[in-house]
Amino acid sequence: MLIDQKMKMADVVLHDPTLVPVINRFGIHLGFGDQTIEEICKTHGLHVQFFVITLNAFHDKLYFPTEQLQSFKASLLIDYLQKAHRYFLEDKTPEIADLIERTLREDDVNKTTYGLIKKFFNEYREEFAKHIEREDQIIFPYVLKLEKALEAGTAEEQLLHKIQTHPIVEYEAEHEDVEAKIFDLKNIIIRYLPTPNNDALWYQILREIFTLEKELAEHARIEDLILIPKVEAMEKAIKGGN
Numbered sequence: 390m391l392i393d394q395k396m397k398m399a400d401v402v403l404h405d406p407t408l409v410p411v412i413n414r415f416g417i418h419l420g421f422g423d424q425t426i427e428e429i430c431k432t433h434g435l436h437v438q439f440f441v442i443t444l445n446a447f448h449d450k451l452y453f454p455t456e457q458l459q460s461f462k463a464s465l466l467i468d469y470l471q472k473a474h475r476y477f478l479e480d481k482t483p484e485i486a487d488l489i490e491r492t493l494r495e496d497d498v499n500k501t502t503y504g505l506i507k508k509f510f511n512e513y514r515e516e517f518a519k520h521i522e523r524e525d526q527i528i529f530p531y532v533l534k535l536e537k538a539l540e541a542g543t544a545e546e547q548l549l550h551k552i553q554t555h556p557i558v559e560y561e562a563e564h565e566d567v568e569a570k571i572f573d574l575k576n577i578i579i580r581y582l583p584t585p586n587n588d589a590l591w592y593q594i595l596r597e598i599f600t601l602e603k604e605l606a607e608h609a610r611i612e613d614l615i616l617i618p619k620v621e622a623m624e625k626a627i628k629g630g631n
């Protein structure tokens with residue numbers, strides 16, 4: 390289903406409830422009644438096109454209107470990505486950590502294996518947090534500087550130097566590492582976990598991990614396919630103009 394602005398938000402969420410955290414990130418919460426996407430965006434002062442495209446990008450893996458997304462300001466994209474970072478760090482990963490902690494409290498027999506899973510998950514969490522920190526502290530400020538320089542029509546020497554020495558292209562490969570780790574975690578649980586006392590709890594953990602994996606893939610897709618090409622184009626424009 391291709392989502393468009395004339396659709397009722399309720400119908401869209403009924404069709405794909407995994408969009409709830411995405412719309413929350415835009416400041417929209419359940420309780421939208423019968424309003425269309427367009428009406429809701431108007432009330433919330435949101436860029437309708439950007440909103441609809443983001444929903445579609447999450448909803449359908451094959452959908453990607455790269456050219457249209459290129460027309461948005463980088464700051465709009467970064468604001469959205471930063472909200473997603475907070476969601477991963479402050480909601481999602483602590484939730485999974487709490488569930489794993491619960492298995493340790495509730496099952497004496499498998500404590501050693503659960504301890505190893507906990508350790509593996511914590512390592513993953515740390516690595517992931519570092520990845521996000523790098524984006525928040527280094528990549529995003531750099532992108533905002535590029536946008537400002539383009540708007541002003543002039544770039545400082547320091548920025549020009551950075552474009553030459555650390556262009557955005559350097560950072561592209563990183564997502565694969567984060568994704569590989571979560572794949573290993575799923576495998577450890579599904580292949581090597583001894584029969585647990587509480588099947589339902591482990592099922593919940595698995596579901597959370599699968600959801601996180603899907604959300605991360607969508608997030609990385611926006612960064613790799615939209616943000617990076619956009620930044621490459623900005624770098625080129627600045628270099629060309631100086």
Ligand SMILES: [Fe+2]
Pocket residue numbers: 470474521524608612
């Ligand atoms: Fe990110």
Ligand SMILES: [Fe+2]
Pocket residue numbers: 520524564609612
């Ligand atoms: Fe990322």
